[in-house]
Amino acid sequence: MKIKDKWLGVALCLLIAGPAWVLGHWLPLVGAPVFAILIGMVAGSFIINREKLSAGLTFTSKYVLQMAVVLLGFGLNLGQVLAVGTQSLPVILATITTALVVAYGLQRWLQFDITTATLVGVGSSICGGSAIAATAPVIEAEEEQVAQAISVIFLFNILAALLFPTLGGWLGLSNDGFALFAGTAVNDTSSVTATAAAWDTLHQSNTLDSATVVKLTRTLAIIPITLGLSLYRAKKQVGQGQGFSWKRVFPMFLLYFILASLVTTLLQRGGLNLAIFGHLKTLSKFFIVMAMAAIGFNTDPVKLVKTGGPAIFIGGVCWFAITLVSLVMQAVLGIW
Secondary structure, eight states: OOHHHHHHHHHHHHHHHHHHHHHHHHOTTTOHHHHHHHHHHHHHHHOOOOHHHHHHHHHIIIIIHHHHHHHHGGGOOHHHHHHHHTTTHHHHHHHHHHHHHHHHHHHHHHTOOHHHHHHHHHHHHTTTHHHHHHHHHHTTOOHHHHHHHHHHHHHHHHHHHHHHHHHHHHHTOOHHHHHHHHHHHOOSHHHHHHHHHHHHHHHTOOOHHHHHHHHHHHHTTHHHHHHHHHHHHHHHHHHTTOOOOHHHHSOHHHHHHHHHHHHHHHHHHTTOOOHHHHHHHHHHHHHHHHHHHHHHHTOOHHHHHHTOHHHHHHHHHHHHHHHHHHHHHHHHHTOO
16 A cells, blocks of 8 residues: 555545535534535445545544544533533433433344444434544444444434424423523534524523533543443453453543543633634544545445434434433423
């Protein structure tokens, strides 16, 4: 393999990510990652000889994706998120636990692919595409499994943004209650923003900031969930006769993600204006879009549609369960 061959694949992903990024800003409910997967699948159907692209596509879907997760850490000020999101913590823990248990139970019942079910459960419970991006390398998910999970999350993001503002009004949620509801029951950050903005338009309120903070608090769950999954996978591999490796238990990109979050927290606590970290977070999102382009390119759309039923079912039940638990927990805690 020549080095320039690797960069051909990376350049293709960059070329796809550009228009996908623009389309994602025009239609945030769909999101740039979904557009990147779709464009990648279309492009992949026209290119027969992939040998010169395969190394670059693999590099982008694996290492660029891990780099995106690391940069995502620069968008997390742990102190600020925990201070503001403490009230929402019981609801967040309840919804995350519910989604993971439901996804695991349905996977066992349906005898469905456990990797895809895990991605759907994590994406539904934590933060959509970002959680899937962080989890996929840990559990060694294949491109089609990631594409399927992202597609499921996309479907229920749209439904949430369309239905939740009306549902919240019908239930008589307060502004604070709806901010907590949107922040815990909508999968992806962009969709949380769209849902809260729709509520604000209907009720002349300002729930957007609160809903976003709740969503960022959920994002912190990436750390224990991915570490738990990597530990489980390492133990399973040891049981199959493979040697123990700390890299399996604690992948380096997760360590860098945590360090990035700590650096952001400490420097901002010191009073420094770190506007550059906002640019790093944007770069993280763009890298995720590039990785999704590579994943889409290697995904068979016909197979994706044929095998998508169980994943959609699991995602739908997770979404319904999270919605119900979020509302019930608010009622129990007197936040409603």
